[in-house]
């Protein structure tokens with residue numbers, strides 16, 4: 069079972085989550101700008117992006133990346149995670165709907181979120197999330 073964790077993070081909060089997910093999963097970890105691999109080579113994929121714009125994925129790097137792989141997610145299990153600020157998680161619900169619409173099975177049926185900087189408890193949840201993804 070080969071697992072990739074691919075993320076975007078502006079101020080490091082989602083990056084901390086990504087590192088914990090990758091640790092739990094025993095996965096390869098990539099910043100989205102540095103991912104040059106093929107989605108087809110991975111059985112399980114975790115994707116991390118904070119709430120940006122107005123409840124959107126980050127538009128310059130992450131949104132184009134996600135749009136480019138959306139057609140390859142059918143039949144795959146994906147874990148979605150990210151940090152948010154003042155919202156209620158709308159960006160994550162939309163993202164889960166999009167991934168589900170693309171034919172992916174979203175781990176837990178919902179994304180894993182942390183408010184701003186992840187707490188120790190959030191990071192433990194990230195590790196467990198990674199471990200479940202890689203099972």
Ligand SMILES: Cc1cc2nc3c(=O)[nH]c(=O)nc-3n(C[C@H](O)[C@H](O)[C@H](O)COP(=O)(O)O)c2cc1C
Nearest residue numbers: 077078079080081082118121123151152153154155
């Ligand atoms: C340009 C910008 C737009 C944002 N838009 C939202 C938003 O729509 N909803 C929300 O809950 N948080 C929003 N936030 C807050 C970030 O999601 C939050 O600070 C998060 O922890 C950033 O994660 P990062 O450190 O991985 O970049 C926004 C932050 C920035 C800088």
